Amino acid sequence: MAKTLYDKLFDSHVVAEENGTALIYIDRHLVHEVTSPQAFEGLRLAGRKPWRVSSIVATADHNTPTNGWDKGLAGIADPVSRLQIETLTDNIKEFGAKAYFPFMDKNQGIVHVVGPEQGATLPGMTVVCGDSHTSTHGAFGALAHGIGTSEVEHVMATQCLVQKRSKTMQVLVEGKLGNGVTAKDVALAIIGKTGTAGGNGYAIEFAGSAIRGLSMEGRMTLCNMAIEAGARAGIIAVDDKTIDYIKGRPFAPKAEQWDAAVAYWRTLVSDIDATFDTVVTLKAEDIQPQVTWGTSPEMVVNIDGKVPSLDQAKNEVQRADWERAYAYMGLTANTPINQISIDKVFIGSCTNSRIEDLRAAAAVAKGKHIAPNVKLALVVPGSGLVKAQAELEGLDKIFIAAGFEWRDPGCSMCLAMNADKLLPGERCASTSNRNFEGRQGQGGRTHLVSPEMAAAAAVAGHFVDVRTFN
Amino acid sequence: MQAFTQLNGLVAPLDRANVDTDAIIPKQFLKSIKRSGFGVNAFDEWRYLDHGEPGMDNSKRKINPDFVLNQARYQGASVLLTRENFGCGSSREHAPWALEDFGFKVIIASSYADIFYNNCFKNGMLPIVLNATAVDNLFNQVEASVGYKLNVDLAAQTVTTPNGEVYAFEVDAVRKHNLLHGLDDIGLTMQLQDKIKVFEQKHQAAQPWLFN
Ligand code: SF4
Numbered sequence: 001m002a003k004t005l006y007d008k009l010f011d012s013h014v015v016a017e018e019n020g021t022a023l024i025y026i027d028r029h030l031v032h033e034v035t036s037p038q039a040f041e042g043l044r045l046a047g048r049k050p051w052r053v054s055s056i057v058a059t060a061d062h063n064t065p066t067n068g069w070d071k072g073l074a075g076i077a078d079p080v081s082r083l084q085i086e087t088l089t090d091n092i093k094e095f096g097a098k099a100y101f102p103f104m105d106k107n108q109g110i111v112h113v114v115g116p117e118q119g120a121t122l123p124g125m126t127v128v129c130g131d132s133h134t135s136t137h138g139a140f141g142a143l144a145h146g147i148g149t150s151e152v153e154h155v156m157a158t159q160c161l162v163q164k165r166s167k168t169m170q171v172l173v174e175g176k177l178g179n180g181v182t183a184k185d186v187a188l189a190i191i192g193k194t195g196t197a198g199g200n201g202y203a204i205e206f207a208g209s210a211i212r213g214l215s216m217e218g219r220m221t222l223c224n225m226a227i228e229a230g231a232r233a234g235i236i237a238v239d240d241k242t243i244d245y246i247k248g249r250p251f252a253p254k255a256e257q258w259d260a261a262v263a264y265w266r267t268l269v270s271d272i273d274a275t276f277d278t279v280v281t282l283k284a285e286d287i288q289p290q291v292t293w294g295t296s297p298e299m300v301v302n303i304d305g306k307v308p309s310l311d312q313a314k315n316e317v318q319r320a321d322w323e324r325a326y327a328y329m330g331l332t333a334n335t336p337i338n339q340i341s342i343d344k345v346f347i348g349s350c351t352n353s354r355i356e357d358l359r360a361a362a363a364v365a366k367g368k369h370i371a372p373n374v375k376l377a378l379v380v381p382g383s384g385l386v387k388a389q390a391e392l393e394g395l396d397k398i399f400i401a402a403g404f405e406w407r408d409p410g411c412s413m414c415l416a417m418n419a420d421k422l423l424p425g426e427r428c429a430s431t432s433n434r435n436f437e438g439r440q441g442q443g444g445r446t447h448l449v450s451p452e453m454a455a456a457a458a459v460a461g462h463f464v465d466v467r468t469f470n
Numbered sequence: 471m472q473a474f475t476q477l478n479g480l481v482a483p484l485d486r487a488n489v490d491t492d493a494i495i496p497k498q499f500l501k502s503i504k505r506s507g508f509g510v511n512a513f514d515e516w517r518y519l520d521h522g523e524p525g526m527d528n529s530k531r532k533i534n535p536d537f538v539l540n541q542a543r544y545q546g547a548s549v550l551l552t553r554e555n556f557g558c559g560s561s562r563e564h565a566p567w568a569l570e571d572f573g574f575k576v577i578i579a580s581s582y583a584d585i586f587y588n589n590c591f592k593n594g595m596l597p598i599v600l601n602a603t604a605v606d607n608l609f610n611q612v613e614a615s616v617g618y619k620l621n622v623d624l625a626a627q628t629v630t631t632p633n634g635e636v637y638a639f640e641v642d643a644v645r646k647h648n649l650l651h652g653l654d655d656i657g658l659t660m661q662l663q664d665k666i667k668v669f670e671q672k673h674q675a676a677q678p679w680l681f682n
Contacts, residue, residue, distance in 0.1 A: 124677065164642065317553060
């Protein structure tokens with residue numbers, strides 16, 4: 001029978017299955033400091049050991065500061081954050097890992113940037129992490145999803161996860177994206193269409209010529225945002241780009257293993273006549289640069305659009321949601337998006353902090369300067385390796401000359417667990433993935449955009465259409 | 471894990487859709503390396519008027535009187551009634567930990583985000599899905615009568631109102647069994663360790679690069 005890619009990945013990992021609930025084998029377990037301490041503690045209390053240490057790749061990212069690295073651990077002002085980072089180090093020392101990139105290691109970074117760049121994420125794998133944006137790794141034709149801390153402990157102890165099969169959704173984007181329209185805009189446009197709950201219960205496969213046209217970085221951005229559409233996993237079929245990206249990375253298979261692996265990876269596509277439970281289609285040409293206006297990623301419009309008015313809401317619940325969002329965001333209905341001015345800019349996060357994102361933002365900022373009303377424009381590379389590559393290309397100099405701050409890698413102001421935060425009422429153009437109330441700091445107002453759009457907003461001081469901006 | 475069988479509990483209505491886990495437990499509290507003690511900071515940004523940080527004496531903080539869970543009539547609630555897509559966003563299990571620690575054992579909504587839904591069961595909590603009309607109806611009733619309680623019976627898969635209306639709900643058979651008996655997932659999976667080993671050997675033979 002014809003199978004979807006999701007079914008192939010799921011089926012090839014079933015250890016046992018009963019009444020629709022399966023025990024699936026986990027190939028790669030990514031670990032970070034926030035969702036692991038209670039799991040390690042659970043193992044300790046039960047006297048258990050990790051089933052397969054070589055599956056574990058760990059790094060510290062959520063709490064790590066993005067400046068003051070010269071002071072080392074002592075530079076982490078918040079003792080609670082420091083303890084969490086030290087606890088991860090202690091736990092890895094006690095339980096082991098294939099690789100650990102501690103705070104300030106040259107390979108340290110956001111777990112979803114580090115996995116792929118090390119070749120620790122491979123096609124055909126099941127990948128889990130105690131973090132919802134694990135969906136990112138689906139860009140490699142892997143079945144990857146976020147899990148809770150109890151499940152982190154479960155995977156450590158048994159190398160397996162109890163899972164029910166998801167329904168399958170195909171999101172088909174055909175055509176060619178316009179200039180200045182990025183994977184981030186595709187992701188936001190999809191969420192604008194399906195809603196943040198549209199993907200609940202589904203694994204989404206992104207397909208179509210526009211998706212094949214994306215780079216691996218772009219595909220990661222897209223799969224990263226699958227969770228914001230409600231889907232636990234987003235996947236994209238393997239093609240030459242996938243294989244070229246992996247080749248030569250530290251943990252990628254070598255020599256004759258490489259050929260065998262590639263031969264298998266080539267099968268990781270949905271069969272031509274496979275059917276999906278739901279299909280959503282978008283035309284690439286219709287997608288414009290997107291800007292969120294509210295407190296959920298689905299509250300999104302085109303750059304030339306306006307904050308919607310209540311009569312456009314589809315029901316009572318949405319009307320109530322929008323009213324709250326106007327108040328929180330300090331916006332009124334029908335305000336043109338390009339008249340919204342900003343206080344801060346954040347370029348970073350597991351959605352948009354890879355080298356390609358930084359190149360795109362730098363190209364917009366080059367030779368210009370951030371607007372006087374922009375108090376802070378942060379560029380936070382996704383990993384130490386991204387940072388090094390960007391510096392090799394001179395991107396740091398472009399940003400600094402344009403008035404941006406060039407920081408050390410980590411999650412930073414994506415969730416503001418470290419010192420990088422918005423103050424109450426501050427408005428931010430952010431390349432991250434969540435615009436929830438308080439996400440970037442209590443009372444902070446987040447607008448999600450692509451790196452190009454964030455850089456353009458930094459220079460203009462308000463949102464502008466990057467396609468006509470120079 | 472604690473078992474859940476049956477409960478007759480006071481209901482608190484949180485009339486919002488798309489409540490995300492950042493709202494349920496803000497990130498600054500995720501720095502804890504413990505599993506308990508999150509209840510005092512559940513819904514922190516809505517519940518208090520000042521900004522909360524770990525280690526604060528919460529009894530000295532300014533309460534937001536407008537937030538529903540602060541109202542006297544809902545103190546001691548063990549059933550949370552809310553709207554669609556509850557628990558969306560971050561996978562943090564601190565969200566169900568916080569709700570449980572706050573005192574909730576049952577959540578009723580028309581839908582949940584997947585990871586949150588799953589996390590509830592791992593912590594002895596029962597997330598119930600009722601259709602939007604039923605949820606509307608319960609909101610009307612709970613707001614209309616102080617001390618409103620619902621009877622939740624997991625074995626029978628029913629929610630019963632004080633005037634005897636019965637709403638049936640669906641729950642996956644395995645999850646139901648584990649919750650009714652308070653079974654620990656890891657212990658259950660460990661019973662299959664021979665199968666896991668057999669699978670692992672086959673898997674390694676076919677894709678040795680996964681085991682480098
Ligand atoms: S960058 Fe943001 S979304 Fe990504 S893992 Fe870090 S905190 Fe989570």
